[in-house]
Amino acid sequence: MTVTEIRPSVGQTLLWFLDRYRGEEGALNCPVLCRVRGGLDRGRLRQAVDRVVDRHEALRTTFTGGGRRLKALVHPAAYPEIREVDLSGEPDPEAAADRAVAEELGTRIDATGSAVRITLWRLAEDHHVLCLNMHHMVTDSWSCNVIFEDLCAALEGKPAAEAAPYSRFAQEQRELLAGPAGKRLSTFWGERLKDVTLPPLPMREATPGAPRDTRLVQHVLEAPTVAALDALAKRERSTMFVALLTAYYRALRSVSGTEDLAVATLFANRGAEHRRTVGFLANMVLLRTRLAGDDFTEHLLATHSTVMEAFVHQALPFQMLPIRLGGTSRRLDDVVFQMMADPVYSTRAGGLDLEVLVPDDVATRFELELVAVPDRDAVRVLLFYNPDRFEKEFAESLLTGYVDICTAAARGAAPHSDQAGAAAPVPHGRPR
The missing domain is CATH 3.30.559.30 (Nonribosomal peptide synthetase, condensation domain)
Known part of the structure; x- marks a missing residue:
């Protein structure tokens, strides 16, 4: 099984530049953070995480080079370690977990080695905090919701919905920008943002x-x-x-x-x-x-x-x-x-109660x-x-x-106008 080299997307190239030349500690981290209550089977968690990583090539991607020579390398099997930290002996495990999470989220991820860093903090026998901390080059806020949903499905032993690989998006983006649609987009924004x-x-x-x-x-x-x-x-x-x-x-x-x-x-x-x-x-x-x-x-x-x-x-x-x-x-x-x-604030999967945390x-x-x-x-x-x-x-x-x-x-909210249009979509959310 060999590593596959693919061209990074335009957005990944920008984030690489920001990470290398204008990056701040933790500014490009994008975590899935959740509280886990119940009897946690670590083997089952390991299998669920591995299924999610297998499913999404972005989570198995590392980067090398720079500028026009930047390369994205998709690894056939790249299962990040789940680092376990026992805080149950602390005087205040909750406060200790808050400090530990803040430190983790403020620590830069080096995407040349692994773009995913996983930590499991134990507060009590039936109480843990799980963090899948990822570099923004391999995820975004929407993706974090998908990862959480797929993790829950894996814990339940259920199949996840079909997902197109990220390399397909990157290729489609390049083709769109190189064609007439790219020119139309550039013309629109040039007029909309003139002066x-x-x-x-x-x-x-x-x-x-x-x-x-x-x-x-x-x-x-x-x-x-x-x-x-x-x-x-x-x-x-x-x-x-x-x-x-x-x-x-x-x-x-x-x-x-x-x-x-x-x-x-x-x-x-x-x-x-x-x-x-x-x-x-x-x-x-x-x-x-x-x-x-x-x-x-x-x-x-x-x-x-x-x-x-x-x-x-x-x-x-x-x-x-x-x-x-x-x-x-x-x-x-x-x-x-x-x-x-x-977000879905709480759900139940694999006999566990999971609550999404927003740092x-x-x-x-x-x-x-x-x-x-x-x-x-x-x-x-x-x-x-x-x-x-x-x-x-x-x-x-x-x-x-x-x-x-x-x-x-x-x-002062009161009916004001008969003017009506299509409902505006809710955009992406914070880049975490």
């Missing part, structure tokens, strides 16, 4: 050689606010993603003084044939919207239109956008909005990133920022303004 600028924010110049750091401020939008925003979005045939992005636009308008706003986000970038494909398929897109006046519903409709257009044209890789920001050190992905897909303390490679995390009927709002570029007071003020806008919009 685009980023919201003027109080950003300091980056300190040369300064270690990369990430700070977080957060808030919870309670269930009544979330329900009212969701009802407003549905009345306009839109989505919660659009409503929360609209509030972010308004908060940015308030602090920047501009109505022409550009915010980056990740879309899943998947057709039906790749819904079960594991790998890095997601694509960053730049959502440009102009807000006029003060009516939240009108702003939501404008945002909805922007999201729908971007969804249709999402296949052009971010680094191939036909635009450049001249005369500034800022990047097109400086200001980011993400909404994580509402807050993963590093980010962006300067300012607002992440909305559905949490049952509420939404956690996480604002990550680079303290080398932004003052803590600014981040706190921006988040406070955002929460106030959401609250006011929910309080």
Whole structure:
């Protein structure tokens, strides 16, 4: 059995560059993290993990070379070790597990050796935390959901749904971009983003050689606010993603003084044939919207239109956008909005109760990133920022303004317009 060499995708090439030249510890980690309760059969877990790895070639892929010489190597059998750590003797096993998870997620993965690192922490005989920590070059948020579902199916001894290999996606992407469809995509984005600028924010110049750091401020939008925003979005045939992005636009308008706003986000970038494909398929897109006046519903409709257009044209890789920001050190992905897909929080498989955990303390490679995390009927709002570029007071003020806008919009939500379009899809979710 031999190693198969394949051409990496456009997205993998970008992530390799970021990892090698602009990477921060843990910023390109993308984990599946879950709590496991019940009598755990380690042999059965090992077999289930091996079945998932066998099934998805991306999880058996390593990388070598660089630039145009970057190669992806698919190994016929590459089963990562399951490192076991016993925390049951700690005074507070839960707190010890939290610290251990934070350390693991903040530790870089070297994709030249293995892009998958697995740890099982034992808190008690019937209580464990499992982490499949993966380099972003071999997975994305959507893929993490697929991996978790396939792991549960394997624990149950059930077959998983058919999945196309990642190499097929990479080949199809190259063919699309080289043909007429690629030209049409480039033309669309060239027109849509002509003369685009980023919201003027109080950003300091980056300190040369300064270690990369990430700070977080957060808030919870309670269930009544979330329900009212969701009802407003549905009345306009839109989505919660659009409503929360609209509030972010308004908060940015308030602090920047501009109505022409550009915010980056990740879309899943998947057709039906790749819904079960594991790998890095997601694509960053730049959502440009102009807000006029003060009516939240009108702003939501404008945002909805922007999201729908971007969804249709999402296949052009971010680094191939036909635009450049001249005369500034800022990047097109400086200001980011993400909404994580509402996960299956708990399930039962193989006699075990499994609960998906969504970590807050993963590093980010962006300067300012607002992440909305559905949490049952509420939404956690996480604002990550680079303290080398932004003052803590600014981040706190921006988040406070955002929460106030959401609250006011929910309080004033009422039927406003007969305008209706197709419901906007929920994009990819945070790049974890």
